[in-house]
Amino acid sequence: MRRRKLSLSAGLLMLCLGCTVGVPARVLAAEVIHVSLGIGDDDPIEIEMMRRLHNLQLVFALKGSGSYLADVRVTLHGAGGETVLVARSPGPLFFATLRPGTYRIDVEYHGKLLSRTTSIPRSGRRDLYFYWESAANDL
Template sequence: MKNLFIIAACAATLSGTAFPASGQETGSYQHRTSASAVQFISGGIGAGSREAMERLRPKYDLRLTFARPGSGEYLSDVTVDIKDAKGDTVLHEITEGPLFFAKLPQGTYRVVAEFEGITLVKTITLSGEKPRGAVFYFANDRKEARS
């Protein structure tokens, strides 16, 4: 009986079903909170992860997506800096996937996204009535990058 358990455990491990590998998407996310008490979530690598993020989407009023123009290739490890109308940083994070959602109070924000030395900036106003989305396109060439 003990040998049967060991064989089953080895088979599960080799097939990748026993435990998710480090960085492997499990489809479940936890809301995180920034130093300034802004709730956010980031992810979206792989189909299961994108589906999980889409289910959480309605809970957030700011929804950012990061991609390459043309190919639409999704990007991760984008540095996101969000400043309020006074210029104070309300959130500074590095994304864990192409989707980044945040809960922010009404107001106007300056969203700065940086990837591979390219910085893109957008001003986004949240009214509290309707969520806002923005896509940041980072090209391989600085001339093609656009927000």
């Protein structure tokens, strides 16, 4: 039974990865696969697929209104302080696949830096939400 589930899961994964029409490109940088998605333009099924394929999800929004933010700079640092990834997220949803361990995540929007440390488990996923204070000139 376990073998059948693994075969079915592998088959579905290959099918999903083969269906690239309308799916944003997944980028491999320094052994970190990552992708950014928008809200409204992207299918909820596509968003859920990305959540299942990656073990880290970041969401960017304004505090209070909850308005989603785009054009956020994302920098991931390993436990030893080494930079693992530097990327720009053109959408408010950012997904990455990381090796298990502890990471510092720096995100910057309009010159305002937020940092958080998190651990990536061997199985499962970590979801982090970053909220910036809104200012009239930020909108």
